[in-house]
Amino acid sequence: MTDTGTAVALTPAAQDRALPQAPLSGMAALSRFGIPLGLAGLGGGWSAARSSLGSPVWPEEILYGAASSLWLILTAVYVFRGLRRKGAFRADLRHEVAGPFASFIPLVGILLSSHYSQYLPPWGAWLCMGFIAALASVAAQLLAHWVTGGVSMQSIHPGYLLPVVPGFFVASIGFSSIHARDAAMASFGIGAFFWLVVGTVVTVRVMTGGELTAAAKTGLSAYLAAPATANIAWMLSHPGPVGAVQLGLTGVLVIMALTQVMLLPEYRKLPFTQMFWVFTFPVGATANYSIRWLATTDLPGREIYAFTILGLATAFTLVIAARSVLTAIAPKSARLATPQSTEVR
Template identity: 90%
Template sequence: MPPAAPSGMPALSRFGVPLGLAGLGGGWSAARSTLGSPAWPEEILYGAAGSLWLIMTAVYVFRGLRRKGAFRADLRHELAGPFASFIPLVGILLSAHYSQYLPPWGAWLCMAFIAALALVAAQLLAHWVTGGVSMQSIHPGYLLPVVAGSFVASIGFSSIHAHDAAIAAFGIGAFFWLVVGTVVTVRLMTGGELPAAAKTGLSAYLAAPATANIAWMVSHPGPLGAVQLGLTGVLLIMVLLQVMLLPEYRKLPFTQMFWVFTFPVGATTNYAIRWLAATDLPGREIYAWTVLGLATAFTLAVAARTATTAIAGPK
């Protein structure tokens, strides 16, 4: 059997759909615990994310078994490789949510998916540091497996009450946020314009501080401390960066890669609701519902556009 050519961006980017749905589910989960919202929105979102993730994973694995070296080839894809982390990332989010219903099994599944993410991240790092990618091919999506991924792992550990492991995972994310974040930013500032297919990855600049804030907050419940306030400041400037990037995003033709935007939006919404609940800001509940409503509308709009595009077919 000949080695497989990488399936690349299309196959791996599809996992942005369940990732985005699970991210928004986390926002509704925060609303349930702080605003008293009903449980059904988050359960629908997590249920849809879980169903899609299972189907997509089965299809991806089945196709990979028929093509020798398929997953390794996808990992080495300069543009799409980092998106391989979406598969275990969704698994962590789902198992962390469902661990409340399946206490022993949910915790074990969460740990298994964290271990899978660690293996994927380690393989990617080994490929990167041995000259496997050119500086020109680097894009903000490289932050996802080792930065946002580590913070999501920290959230997963906190959900199963493994506090020490949560702090360790947070430390890993902080380290790579500094190291990989510096490399990515230098490339963007000096290496010319990103290809259109990679520009949605600029939302990773929002995913990193959003997941970092959630991870620190759930592992350090109580009054907001100096670290939390500092992380919140980073998130705010990254939100402003995304606003400034809107003209660039508007130029992009709609593709399934737009789902990459939905997870950072969901994670930011999740933290915004938690942060507002921890303050005495007047009208905080109105602000929280507004943010949640906008994030839900955005995700539904992407889903509707995806459906209409699929029905219309290629032009």
């Protein structure tokens, strides 16, 4: 994703004083991890369809394979560049804008190792626990920086939810995938706690701190990512009939999904950038849970509804991917189309 895509929500008056002076070189590199995150999220939706609807296995394997390849490449590039700049990761982690995106690296690792643990026991389980530990380390460093005055209120944006809310709900999903139910519940508790605490701070900033910048508005999709991952985490750790907690979480997901629908006119005004990949993970996670929830009901035609939701989520991700490719090649095409000098030398 681009540096522009990670712009913070600032009021015009406060923009100059709120922007930090820290190096910005890692911002684009960290935010690009949203691409494999979105692909893995959609892969989870197809995994749910395979287990609940008997869909073929190849779509999820293609998605997880693509996410794995991109994640490995992006991680190698980021680490290689970081080795040439002492304290690079620490500087990126402490950056007011880019800091929360550091959680994308272990977050994608959890999703991938959770999936492949079924093929690589016990190595997959150990990898999953290692990535969860890495996420916890990143989240703890971010929290320590935040609570010691490391950020200003104007610099806070919805992306601050990702490391400590959807992040720990995904960790709970990872623990459930390796049959560590007690650890899954502990992770769920962490995510629920910070959903209340950090979610309140972010919402106060969004509601009272002035209008979000165009690029920062894409981060509002984090409000959908939180209940989507919470629902999946609770369902996996509590198999069986749907209980009161699951129904309550489902209600939150429904109202957050409706809110995203109401925000569509705002999203349509935004110029397309690679930051639009931030929408794909919440959409994939919502499709994932919707398929799992429909499988627990006796709703007539539930298979049709489930495949329709999954099809829409897949089409949405493919459109984002196609637009990203076109956006990437457009500048090259423009340069090639620029008339060259005909002067004879």
